[in-house]
Amino acid sequence: MKKILVLAGGYSNEREISLLTAKSVCNELKKDKKYNIKIQEPNGEFVNVLRSYKPDLVLNLLHGRYGEDGYVQAILESEKIKYTHSGVLSSALAIDKELSKKIFVKNSILTPNYLKFIFTKKLNKEKFIKKIEKKLRFPVVIKPINEGSSVSVYICDKLTFINKLLSLKKYGEVLIEEYIPGREIQVAIIDKTKLGAIELIPKRRFYDYEAKYNSKAKTEHIIPVNITKKNYNKVTSIALKAHKLLKCRGVTRSDFRFYKNKFYLLEINTQPGMTSLSLVPEIARYKKISFKQLIERIIKDASINK
Ligand SMILES: Nc1ncnc2c1ncn2[C@@H]1O[C@H](COP(=O)(O)OP(=O)(O)O)[C@@H](O)[C@H]1O
Ligand SMILES: [Mg+2]
Structure with a gap:
């Protein structure tokens, strides 16, 4: 049996989203008897639990500060426990929109001024x-x-x-x-390969918190994205380039605006959401990768020191 410590909740504004993500992921994994799962908050008890439970790996489902910015990753490195998603440096760079934009600009990736x-x-x-x-x-x-x-x-x-x-x-x-008008396109990368892209058409003014998480806000999800093959290759290549530039691991999701035939990279997310409304699972599903298979690929990539 594989022992997995699932990190969820946390202290950021995205706490509730992380808990929802953990719920859907754990429901899926618990169906399979080969996993022994324990959910843990990244609180004061966290390191003690790591030492007593001794998981084979940590499945990091946190978002935002402390969970997505390299902090929790640094603790896991020093405890020498494998963990999913990006490492310390990549997480710290990707969460910082200023530093990551500087890296994009230096490497000829278009991002809004x-x-x-x-x-x-x-x-x-x-x-x-x-x-x-x-x-x-x-x-x-x-x-x-x-x-x-x-x-x-x-x-x-x-x-x-x-x-x-x-x-x-x-x-x-x-x-x-x-402000870049135009369309909203997001791209998922996994294991340094292109998973796919999705377009979002919010009914609200932009893809804000409500449009992201409230199903009543009725953001339209379009997959496959209606762009030329050349543009599809272009946008997915930019996402892959950003993923590699920041030395990300496992799964990432890059957010773009598409305007006048140009793609503007807004940011790269190293801990993308995995709830039932989330985009990476939806892109995977379209590629005939089930939710469970997606999680298992993320787990397979768990590592330290990379
Ligand atoms: N420069 C921009 N031009 C147009 N829309 C933007 C711009 N920046 C952000 N947005 C809108 O706001 C949303 C959230 O911005 P983003 O930079 O991705 O931050 P977050 O980390 O909160 O997702 C985007 O998905 C997009 O809809
Ligand atoms: Mg975003």
């Missing part, structure tokens, strides 16, 4: 708006540097911009990005 704003600076509103208009164009998107699930992501025009910006002061710094 942006400015970083640090809240310690005294804000001269008019001057700042002029600065933005010089480098970007309104509307812009304001987003935290290391958040997820569209939490605190806002599309703003010139009028709403300053108020929205100030409402994010608690983050200390944020990115201000050029």
